[in-house]
Amino acid sequence: MNTWGLAMRVSFVRRGALALAATLLLISTAPPLQAQTVPLTLGAFPPEDVVPLARGGTERALADLPAAIDSVMQRSGVPGAAVAVVHGGKTVFARGFGVREQGKPALIDTDTVFQLASLSKPIAATVVAAQVTAGVVKWDDKVVQLLPGFALSDAYVSANVTVGDLFSHRSGLPHAGGDTLEDIGFDRAAILERLRQLPLAPFRISYAYSNFGLTTGAEAVARASGQSWEDLSRKALYGPLGMTSTSSRYQYLLTRENRALLHSLEAGRFTPLYQRDPDPQSPAGGVSSSVTDVAEWMKLVLANGRHEGRELIAPAALLPALRAQAFSSPAPTIGARSSFYGFGFNVSVDANGRPDLSHSGAFGTGAGTFVRFLPSADIAIVVLTNGAPVGAAEAIASHFMDIVQYGAPTRDWYELFHPRLMAFNDPAGDLAGKTAPATPAAARPLADYVGTYENSFFGPARITQGQDGLVLALGPGTLSMPLTHWDGDIFAVAPRSENAPYGSLSSVRFVVKAGKAAELKIDYLDAEGLATWTR
CATH class of the missing domain: 3.40.710.10 (DD-peptidase/beta-lactamase superfamily)
Structure with a gap:
């Protein structure tokens, strides 16, 4: 909130x-009230x-x-x-x-x-x-x-x-x-x-x-x-x-x-x-x-x-x-x-x-x-x-x-x-309250998504591969959030911040070009249409 x-x-x-x-x-x-008989003084207080x-x-x-x-x-x-x-x-x-x-x-x-x-x-x-x-x-x-x-x-x-x-x-x-x-x-x-x-x-x-x-x-x-x-x-x-x-x-x-x-x-x-x-x-x-x-x-x-x-x-x-x-x-x-x-x-x-x-x-x-x-x-x-x-x-x-x-x-x-x-x-994000697909399309090898993606408004988004899967890092500090596979090249992130209340869940959509992830879009940050990052 x-x-x-x-x-x-x-x-x-x-x-x-x-x-x-x-x-x-x-x-x-x-x-x-009778308008013709009510005397009013301009600027009276009260x-x-x-x-x-x-x-x-x-x-x-x-x-x-x-x-x-x-x-x-x-x-x-x-x-x-x-x-x-x-x-x-x-x-x-x-x-x-x-x-x-x-x-x-x-x-x-x-x-x-x-x-x-x-x-x-x-x-x-x-x-x-x-x-x-x-x-x-x-x-x-x-x-x-x-x-x-x-x-x-x-x-x-x-x-x-x-x-x-x-x-x-x-x-x-x-x-x-x-x-x-x-x-x-x-x-x-x-x-x-x-x-x-x-x-x-x-x-x-x-x-x-x-x-x-x-x-x-x-x-x-x-x-x-x-x-x-x-x-x-x-x-x-x-x-x-x-x-x-x-x-x-x-x-x-x-x-x-x-x-x-x-x-x-x-x-x-x-x-x-x-x-x-x-x-x-x-x-x-x-x-x-x-x-x-x-x-x-x-x-x-x-x-x-x-x-x-x-x-x-x-x-x-x-x-x-x-x-x-x-x-x-x-x-x-x-x-x-x-x-x-x-x-x-x-x-x-x-x-x-x-x-x-x-x-x-x-x-x-x-x-x-x-x-x-x-x-x-x-x-x-x-x-x-x-x-x-x-x-x-x-x-x-x-x-x-x-x-x-x-x-x-x-x-x-x-x-x-x-x-x-x-x-x-209310939770933020396009996946809030939704159930993950029972039979999702497979993701690419996780290494294909790893890298740094640039955005002039939000700064870089860094995707790394940890022991439990992909991790998204944003901003100038230490904000990092695990990504969970959702469907195909779509992953889910569960932010929790002032503008992402309890239960928030957002898609992180990768765009693949020439067999490699070239862009990503984070839904819960996209109110002004600026939340697309390019590798």
């Missing part, structure tokens, strides 16, 4: 469901045309929250969670639930550090907004002017794409482009350089969620600031907010004794099997933090960039990130709602007319996070879990916000989210 899918697709699913449930409530309970909040809804939601969290954790099996709510400039709820590691007694508390996955994106946007405030960059600065050597596959896009374009996923880069390079071990510099080989969709009129697109924009800002992104984040945001448990470096996370381990979903059970070093995409998915610290950041956003009475981020620098910049999910029918993306934030309007900001984060190797803001009510909630995405974080926050707004939950949110989120744990 990569960090892109959850943030984009959950935004679409959740918005559609909320619109349906809340619209039914609105129809049955709200007084009719907006004057919204449905009023339920009386006592916030107090009721806070009282209900512990039981709601316990219920979702029991239903989902997620080992641990931490939740914080901020309201009126204060942290009004913060608590840990469950354990840091399945089968061990150490409990999660409000200082337990979690990997945030794509919840890193809105945090990164506020770092950029701080640099906009400082006059270092502007959201519409062209990346090529900030990042020497930057290029994409289209010369016009290369010359004109801006920091904002990359933070709103409207550059034309393909969905999750570059993520598989991270899986096989390439570092940030190598991945960003290879983005120029990816095909592009139409510039600024298409949307595709891109971890390494956003990372490119962040790198451009860091370069303009004269420091690394990791140092910039600490100096511009984490330090001023007192977020002492927060970092954009994976090695810092490893120094924290009080940290939640990742739990992947293996055969229906959460198991702590993998580590996830997200440093290559740190601005997009590499922040680690506690709910205590994230609460300070949420207060900053709700306070329009102010912290402890002083302006840390200018409202004019922050607002572009918090308003719609791209259609993330255009309405499929005239009666449906569209969803939008700002700069690092999902942006929408709820059924009661209230603007809503959110973002999910997920690692298939074992993290599920969610933040949601309701600015007109001056309230926000963050849910961090140490389990692969199953809808738990989103369900808890949506249940809570329902009660804040309507006085009661409008539906069973876990029932809605769970089956949809489970799709992100």
Whole structure:
């Protein structure tokens, strides 16, 4: 599971469901509006045309929250969670639930550090907004002017794409482009350089969620600031907010004794099997933090960039990130709602007319996070879990916000989210779930396949013959996987990585020319049509 899918697709699913449930409530309970007699003030805050909040809804939601969290954790099996709510400039709820590691007694508390996955994106946007405030960059600065050597596959896009374009996923880069390079071990510099080989969709009129697109924009800002992104984040945001448990470096996370381990979903059970070093995409998915610290950041956003009475981020620098910049999910029918993306934030309007900001984060190797803001009510909630995405974080926050707004939950949110989120744990590869042929065609002598095959995007693929058969090695490091014969010149490989969940199985197809293997194609890496290697 990569960090892109959850943030984009959950935004679409959740918005559609909320619109349906809340619209039914609105129809049955709200007084009719008479347009000719309702005086509106342009720019009023909260907006004057919204449905009023339920009386006592916030107090009721806070009282209900512990039981709601316990219920979702029991239903989902997620080992641990931490939740914080901020309201009126204060942290009004913060608590840990469950354990840091399945089968061990150490409990999660409000200082337990979690990997945030794509919840890193809105945090990164506020770092950029701080640099906009400082006059270092502007959201519409062209990346090529900030990042020497930057290029994409289209010369016009290369010359004109801006920091904002990359933070709103409207550059034309393909969905999750570059993520598989991270899986096989390439570092940030190598991945960003290879983005120029990816095909592009139409510039600024298409949307595709891109971890390494956003990372490119962040790198451009860091370069303009004269420091690394990791140092910039600490100096511009984490330090001023007192977020002492927060970092954009994976090695810092490893120094924290009080940290939640990742739990992947293996055969229906959460198991702590993998580590996830997200440093290559740190601005997009590499922040680690506690709910205590994230609460300070949420207060900053709700306070329009102010912290402890002083302006840390200018409202004019922050607002572009918090308003719609791209259609993330255009309405499929005239009666449906569209969803939008700002700069690092999902942006929408709820059924009661209230603007809503959110973002999910997920690692298939074992993290599920969610933040949601309701600015007109001056309230926000963050849910961090140490389990692969199953809808738990989103369900808890949506249940809570329902009660804040309507006085009661409008539906069973876990029932809605769970089956949809489970799709992100589906295996990758064209052979997943299939049975090998009972009488396969014979392979050639294994030595005929041995050799090094070249690919400009993924780097070389090395086929060697070991004691138990062929072995495939990819990337710059030590990634190697055994090949199992499938049929004729087709072999199977069982990858296991962030983008290849439990049960993944992919073909490795050799093309034989003049009696010798000349090419190979790896299906699970071929989303952009670039996974063919030539000997």
